Amino acid sequence: MSELSVKHLLGIKYLKEQDIQLIFETADNFKEVINRSIKKVPSLRDITIANIFFENSTRTRLSFELAEKRLSADVVNFSASQSSVKKGETLIDTVNNILSMKVDMVVMRHPNPGAGIFLSRHVEASIINAGDGAHEHPTQALLDSYSIREKLGDVAGKNVVIVGDILHSRVALSNIFALKLQGANVKVCGPRTLLPKYIESLGVAVETDLRKALNWCDVANMLRIQNERLDISYFPTTREYTQQFGVNKVLLDSLDKEIVIMHPGPINRGVEITSDVADSKQSIILGQVENGVAIRMAVMYLLASKIK
Numbered sequence: 074m075s076e077l078s079v080k081h082l083l084g085i086k087y088l089k090e091q092d093i094q095l096i097f098e099t100a101d102n103f104k105e106v107i108n109r110s111i112k113k114v115p116s117l118r119d120i121t122i123a124n125i126f127f128e129n130s131t132r133t134r135l136s137f138e139l140a141e142k143r144l145s146a147d148v149v150n151f152s153a154s155q156s157s158v159k160k161g162e163t164l165i166d167t168v169n170n171i172l173s174m175k176v177d178m179v180v181m182r183h184p185n186p187g188a189g190i191f192l193s194r195h196v197e198a199s200i201i202n203a204g205d206g207a208h209e210h211p212t213q214a215l216l217d218s219y220s221i222r223e224k225l226g227d228v229a230g231k232n233v234v235i236v237g238d239i240l241h242s243r244v245a246l247s248n249i250f251a252l253k254l255q256g257a258n259v260k261v262c263g264p265r266t267l268l269p270k271y272i273e274s275l276g277v278a279v280e281t282d283l284r285k286a287l288n289w290c291d292v293a294n295m296l297r298i299q300n301e302r303l304d305i306s307y308f309p310t311t312r313e314y315t316q317q318f319g320v321n322k323v324l325l326d327s328l329d330k331e332i333v334i335m336h337p338g339p340i341n342r343g344v345e346i347t348s349d350v351a352d353s354k355q356s357i358i359l360g361q362v363e364n365g366v367a368i369r370m371a372v373m374y375l376l377a378s379k380i381k
């Protein structure tokens with residue numbers, strides 16, 4: 074397979090396993106590029122990309138911008154908080170105005186699930202979903218699987234547990250789709266109130282005992298509690314959550330085997346993981362961030378080849 078089966082990257086749900094392998098093989102080449110002394114290639118010299126962010130971001134936004142610049146694309150950045158969205162302009166009007174300036178690709182983060190899908194039906198540009206509410210965050214899941222592949226050689230057959238607030242997490246949903254597509258075994262672990270009722274229908278097992286989940290897994294992907302999305306109290310106190318679902322060094326060192334610790338960020342240190350776990354040699358958290366640039370370069374390069 075030499076090209077993606079999709080014109081947009083709206084979610085992992087729309088990808089085939091071969092798409093993921095193509096993205097990884099392309100990212101391998103770009104990872105080599107970004108470790109050279111001259112980190113730039115002319116691949117997207119004729120492409121203009123708009124990064125439009127209606128929600129806060131550190132990693133995703135910087136990573137996309139850096140990836141675009143490494144590919145020599147022209148880049149414009151749009152932040153909703155400093156825009157005419159504040160004056161009541163709609164999403165389609167906003168994006169059509171940006172596109173009339175001859176933009177080829179839009180990277181969008183939006184608080185509403187399905188915002189990217191909606192946009193893809195109304196505009197000509199190629200759309201990349203950089204996180205839509207509690208729905209999907211496809212490039213995060215791709216960089217997570219790529220990091221597992223890099224660390225453990227393969228994703229197929231690996232046991233991965235996703236721990237924390239599964240209910241509100243776009244990272245969890247995209248990771249589940251990506252891991253299952255590649256043949257990994259997936260469990261989720263967290264308070265029952267933060268596990269969606271449909272989760273087992275995705276082929277995922279539930280484990281509410283953290284020690285059992287960690288002793289089963291090769292990789293633990295630790296998610297933060299998304300306080301900004303919690304409309305009610307899902308657990309009694311943060312302290313109690315940490316006691317039951319937080320990973321500290323004593324727990325990590327007492328497991329039957331050495332597991333890999335991942336986290337998409339931002340980390341709430343001392344809540345879902347302690348600092349000595351986040352900074353331990355078992356943690357690949359900063360490796361995930363590094364891989365994010367190569368993965369995003371690969372996604373944009375492959376999508377750009379489909380622009381007429």
Ligand code: CP
Nearest residue numbers: 130131132133337338
């Ligand atoms: N992982 C992630 O999406 O982080 P940001 O919210 O900082 O982009």
